[in-house]
Amino acid sequence: MDRIILIGMMGAGKTTIGRELAKRCGMRFVDCDHEIEARTGVSVPTIFEIEGEEGFRRRETQVIDELTCTPGLVIATGGGAVLSPLNRTMLAERGVVIYLNVPPQVLWERTRHDRNRPLLRVPNPRERIFALHRERDPLYREIADIIVDGGRGNPGGTIRQIRKALEICGKA
Numbered sequence: 001m002d003r004i005i006l007i008g009m010m011g012a013g014k015t016t017i018g019r020e021l022a023k024r025c026g027m028r029f030v031d032c033d034h035e036i037e038a039r040t041g042v043s044v045p046t047i048f049e050i051e052g053e054e055g056f057r058r059r060e061t062q063v064i065d066e067l068t069c070t071p072g073l074v075i076a077t078g079g080g081a082v083l084s085p086l087n088r089t090m091l092a093e094r095g096v097v098i099y100l101n102v103p104p105q106v107l108w109e110r111t112r113h114d115r116n117r118p119l120l121r122v123p124n125p126r127e128r129i130f131a132l133h134r135e136r137d138p139l140y141r142e143i144a145d146i147i148v149d150g151g152r153g154n155p156g157g158t159i160r161q162i163r164k165a166l167e168i169c170g171k172a
């Protein structure tokens with residue numbers, strides 16, 4: 001299989017699970033946000049400050065286009081990668097797409113003390129998480145080949161679920 005692509009909300013565990021999954025599958029791990037940070041030399045929140053969300057999204061599309069043409073990768077996307085129809089088409093056509101589905105309350109508990117997510121720098125970040133989840137859940141589902149429950153237990157359990165699903169659909 002050429003690429004495994006993880007999608008889902010902020011705090012769903014795409015970065016955490018992706019890194020570990022890649023190790024276990026003998027593939028290389030890349031995270032779109034880390035790739036953008038490496039290329040620009042600044043953090044994601046700094047890009048939002050300087051270029052706005054629009055500037056960040058342009059960079060994100062460029063990175064998604066390049067990484068989804070590179071073989072042998074486990075790719076962790078950012079939570080907003082599915083907002084653009086062009087991104088959704090590239091992701092859907094160029095890899096096995098796995099949606100880490102996590103209830104918004106769990107997302108909130110995982111991200112509430114994290115300062116690295118600019119979209120949560122608002123007066124009511126919990127409400128924001130719930131609203132983003134409502135808006136994005138249908139988009140994740142639209143392009144997912146596999147949906148796993150990423151909200152319970154530890155990352156190991158989620159990774160086992162993913163590997164089993166990949167085996168069943170003959171992709172691992």
Ligand SMILES: Nc1ncnc2c1ncn2[C@@H]1O[C@H](COP(=O)(O)OP(=O)(O)O)[C@@H](O)[C@H]1O
Nearest residue numbers: 009010011012013014015016110152153154155
């Ligand atoms: N079962 C789990 N699966 C994935 N992450 C978990 C789990 N339980 C707790 N976490 C924690 O939740 C956070 C997930 O963050 P991260 O991997 O950065 O998510 P994302 O890249 O989707 O925003 C990490 O701090 C991780 O340790």
Ligand SMILES: O=C(O)C1=C[C@@H](OP(=O)(O)O)[C@@H](O)[C@H](O)C1
Nearest residue numbers: 009010011033078079080117118
């Ligand atoms: O949900 C979003 O729109 C974003 C999620 C972040 O990635 P994670 O999903 O890895 O936190 C990062 O790309 C940026 O802060 C925007």
Ligand SMILES: [Mg+2]
Nearest residue numbers: 014015076077
């Ligand atoms: Mg991440």
